[in-house]
Amino acid sequence: xxxxxxxxxxxxxxxxxxxxxxxxxxxxxxxxxxxxxxxxxxxxxxxxxxxxxxxxxxxxxxxxxxxxxxxxxxxxxxxxxxxxxxxxxxxxxxxxxxxxxxxxxxxxxxxxxxxxxxxxxxxxxxxxxxxxxxxxxxxxxxxxxxxxxxxxxxxxxxxxxxxxxxxxxxxxxxxxxxxxxxxxxxxxxxxxxxxxxxxxxxxxxxxxxxxxxxxxxxxxxxxxxxxxxxxxxxxxxxxxxxxxxxxxxxxxxxxxxxxxxxxxxxxxxxxxxxxxxxxxxxxxxxxxxxxxxxxxxxxxxxxxxxxxxxxxxxxxxxxxxxxxxxxxxxxxxxxxxxxxxxxxxxxxxxxxxxxxxxxxxxxxxxxxxxxxxxxxxxxxxxxxxxxxxxxxxxxxxxxxxxxxxxxxxxxxxxxxxxxxxxxxxxxxxxxxxxxxxxxxxxxxxxxxxxxxxxxxxxxxxxxxxxxxxxxxxxxxxxxxxxxxxxx
Amino acid sequence: xxxxxxxxxxxxxxxxxxxxxxxxxxxxxxxxxxxxxxxxxxxxxxxxxxxxxxxxxxxxxxxxxxxxxxxxxxxxxxxxxxxxxxxxxxxxxxxxxxxxxxxxxxxxxxxxxxxxxxxxxxxxxxxxxxxxxxxxxxxxxxxxxxxxxxxxxxxxxxxxxxxxxxxxxxxxxxxxxxxxxxxxxxxxxxxxxxxxxxxxxxxxxxxxxxxxxxxxxxxxxxxxxxxxxxxxxxxxxxxxxxxxxxxxxxxxxxxxxxxxxxxxxxxxxxxxxxxxxxxxxxxxxxxxxxxxxxxxxxxxxxxxx
Numbered sequence: 001x002x003x004x005x006x007x008x009x010x011x012x013x014x015x016x017x018x019x020x021x022x023x024x025x026x027x028x029x030x031x032x033x034x035x036x037x038x039x040x041x042x043x044x045x046x047x048x049x050x051x052x053x054x055x056x057x058x059x060x061x062x063x064x065x066x067x068x069x070x071x072x073x074x075x076x077x078x079x080x081x082x083x084x085x086x087x088x089x090x091x092x093x094x095x096x097x098x099x100x101x102x103x104x105x106x107x108x109x110x111x112x113x114x115x116x117x118x119x120x121x122x123x124x125x126x127x128x129x130x131x132x133x134x135x136x137x138x139x140x141x142x143x144x145x146x147x148x149x150x151x152x153x154x155x156x157x158x159x160x161x162x163x164x165x166x167x168x169x170x171x172x173x174x175x176x177x178x179x180x181x182x183x184x185x186x187x188x189x190x191x192x193x194x195x196x197x198x199x200x201x202x203x204x205x206x207x208x209x210x211x212x213x214x215x216x217x218x219x220x221x222x223x224x225x226x227x228x229x230x231x232x233x234x235x236x237x238x239x240x241x242x243x244x245x246x247x248x249x250x251x252x253x254x255x256x257x258x259x260x261x262x263x264x265x266x267x268x269x270x271x272x273x274x275x276x277x278x279x280x281x282x283x284x285x286x287x288x289x290x291x292x293x294x295x296x297x298x299x300x301x302x303x304x305x306x307x308x309x310x311x312x313x314x315x316x317x318x319x320x321x322x323x324x325x326x327x328x329x330x331x332x333x334x335x336x337x338x339x340x341x342x343x344x345x346x347x348x349x350x351x352x353x354x355x356x357x358x359x360x361x362x363x364x365x366x367x368x369x370x371x372x373x374x375x376x377x378x379x380x381x382x383x384x385x386x387x388x389x390x391x392x393x394x395x396x397x398x399x400x401x402x403x404x405x406x407x408x409x410x411x412x413x414x415x416x417x418x419x420x421x422x423x424x425x426x427x428x429x430x431x432x433x434x435x436x437x438x439x440x441x442x443x444x445x446x447x448x449x450x451x452x453x454x455x456x457x458x459x460x461x462x463x464x465x466x467x468x469x470x471x472x473x474x475x476x477x478x479x480x481x482x483x484x485x486x487x
Numbered sequence: 488x489x490x491x492x493x494x495x496x497x498x499x500x501x502x503x504x505x506x507x508x509x510x511x512x513x514x515x516x517x518x519x520x521x522x523x524x525x526x527x528x529x530x531x532x533x534x535x536x537x538x539x540x541x542x543x544x545x546x547x548x549x550x551x552x553x554x555x556x557x558x559x560x561x562x563x564x565x566x567x568x569x570x571x572x573x574x575x576x577x578x579x580x581x582x583x584x585x586x587x588x589x590x591x592x593x594x595x596x597x598x599x600x601x602x603x604x605x606x607x608x609x610x611x612x613x614x615x616x617x618x619x620x621x622x623x624x625x626x627x628x629x630x631x632x633x634x635x636x637x638x639x640x641x642x643x644x645x646x647x648x649x650x651x652x653x654x655x656x657x658x659x660x661x662x663x664x665x666x667x668x669x670x671x672x673x674x675x676x677x678x679x680x681x682x683x684x685x686x687x688x689x690x691x692x693x694x695x696x697x698x699x700x701x702x703x704x705x706x707x708x709x710x711x712x713x714x715x716x717x718x719x720x721x722x723x724x725x726x727x728x729x730x731x732x733x734x735x736x737x738x739x740x741x742x743x744x745x746x747x748x749x750x751x752x753x754x755x756x757x758x759x760x761x762x763x764x765x766x767x768x769x770x771x772x773x774x775x776x777x778x779x780x781x782x783x784x785x786x787x788x789x790x791x792x
Binding site: 027028029098099100101102103105110112124127128131132252253255256257261263265266267294295296297306307308310321345357359360361362413414417418419421423426427428431 | 494502503505509510513514517544546547627651654655656658660662664665666678680682
């Protein structure tokens, strides 16, 4: 942990102690996504969570009861699904059409749920919900067990970089609270999940309609289950921890209120910064030092990931929106080509010979996309393909005409993600994640000895070269001849 | 070097919401030619304005504020609006649909009052200014159709919203690409709840219209709603009597259409405590949502916020 991260920790503790307001939360909201098929009771589960945490108001129930042909109550309990489906077409057809966001909180934490449809177009909506989620709740109907769709959902969740999964085995009341069946499904899922990169899987037997193991334990009907309820699990789930890495600051806009002030506004995507720190601007490579970190409340002595700030530098250099200010000692990739995974979101798919706008954080640049493989979600294998259709998950190569800075998505979700925009329709047609930079040194590798380039350099520069990232990365490919001596 | 502490730091939950809102403000200001901020003078607008000032500091707020004035707002709202805009040096545009005074359209006599004086007025005001982006203070927790809104909500050239065909919105990468005549409504407060708003108002000491705090005020009860009666524009129906009690307002709109609640919560701590035990939603007092189920969705499809 760096010194700056410690400062941030101290600030947080102080804030917790000094805030006496009854519902002040000592953590940032947990964002999660719920995935399930149409009939496994997903809306009922979320409705139950909202109901039991008192996030539903009396007049909202009234509005549901007012709708013709729909009962506010079924089997003596509230028809929870109707709390959630907000659009008229959804209520008329009894299906969820678009991702909806729900908010609830407990004295310990607040939550943002992305509730996504379980049917057609689910990939597009799931990916949207999953892109900002820390955790995924996967729903299974205890009567039917694990279906192909469960595997698909787990696959998409894994691809989007979500590491924590809660497996809800719902409608357990309909199989007489059968422990053996619960154990069987949990074991089957754990086996299936081995191929994914999850760090935690928690299986919980629930009856959402009866509120068992959702917010309250079900000791009466499930004395054999001594694990946590869904709500407790969510309260205790850690926020996904970004990898510790160098400073990343995509520039949003330049602030020049008058001649005396020139600042760069943006949100810190990774790492931390303090006055005096040396920085590099990408793609230009120009360097400067940070002189001030300005915010509305105060001029700060540090900024950490997530902070929206204005940076002032110690010298005038050319910086525009879309540039990235980064630490000198830990930089992102800066290349012409990258490997990425992407998800096609519209009917036209992604065309191979077309130029699209790629937008990543604050930068927009033209790109061409070449498909290499498509994921077959039924078999969970990658198959060679040069076409990308709606809802396809694809491995692709991105080619740019000028260098662009990226981290991998695994390292940083902000500087490793992008969307594609079709310039003919302005629609967002794909979302993508950078998996690898393609090193342009490969292009320069000489074919034979006569093409080798020789440099004769003063020893100070040679030593600096030996310490450079470039040398450390490529020393096996670079032949060093001659001698150098220390003076 | 040490920070100059001017107030205790925000709790991390509110800080995260603030950071997100500032990011959205800066994105829109950077990507659009001619943005405007819808300013309705309510508590959410007060928070929105505070966040805008924070986002662009030390520069000024780089766009005008637009107030769609139906002519039937609470008197105290207009006084508050004028005071705040002059104190902060903001560029305020107030627009009233001329059909109101010309055709004598009032909340009492016209079934399409809201459509004409709010939705139609908003569309006309946006067209008049040629704005390609408009910030609004709508929150997803307010109402079912708003839960489906994007942060950047795309609008066709007639301002209509197509909830079944929205652009995908991944991570915090917002697609601001539009053709001439089209526009985007941007919602920096999308992920805030009513309680977040109040806790932020407290933490940041943001000025709001005093009607949010309980006071002894005159009112009439009409169709189960508590209507403020300190305005000569209110015509009493036969048999209606003016009562007096401690009341306050959870939301502010047109005074004849906005119901108050009986309350003694006269400061911010009491208001927060009251909200935490409330059994009805804040829009409960708003007639606009109640015409029929799905009412808000229909208004939004036609261009309402």
